[in-house]
Amino acid sequence: MYEFKIVRELTRSNFDECPVWSEYYDYDELEDIRTWGVSESKINELLSISEEGNEHPYYSVSNLDILPDRMRLFIKVVFTTPSGQELDGFIINPSPFIIGIFCGHEEMYFNPSLEDIWKQSEINVKKFYTIEKEYIFPLKYSTNYLDSQKNKIEGIIKKP
DSSP states (O other): OOOOOEESSOOHHHHHHOSEEEEOOOTTHHHHHHHTTOOHHHHHHHHHHHHSTTOOOEEEOOOOSSOOOOSSEEEEEEEEOTTOOEEEEEEETTTTSEEEEEETTEEEEEOTTOHHHHHHHHHHHHHHTTOTTSOOOSEEEEEEEEOTTSOEEEEEEOOO
């Protein structure tokens, strides 16, 4: 079990503290959070932040046995390129629609719907890891976590 924390912005250091985070969206999430033994004062803090300017705070997922079904779940992973280079990052949701790769204190996002951002992120990742002449896709990843359907979270991210 990880300590329950609330943050307004996710950073690489947050993933060092806890490998799974959720972006708060739905009141129904609170019942799950209560089953983790989270105090009402922490729940009230989460609600208070979410009411400020329509923000969506992030909270650490304390119970990692089976990950909850959430709108946005951020899961720390290590990606492996075709040449075997390991890249630290995260996936958004067990069947990811967006991934992020850490480059120092920055994250490079890969969203198949945003081709220009994808291309620039790929250039930035290759430059940061000094692998300009290598392919980084397809990226493989595997975790020790199970999704809400009890399937192991793993996969391959291909270039769109």
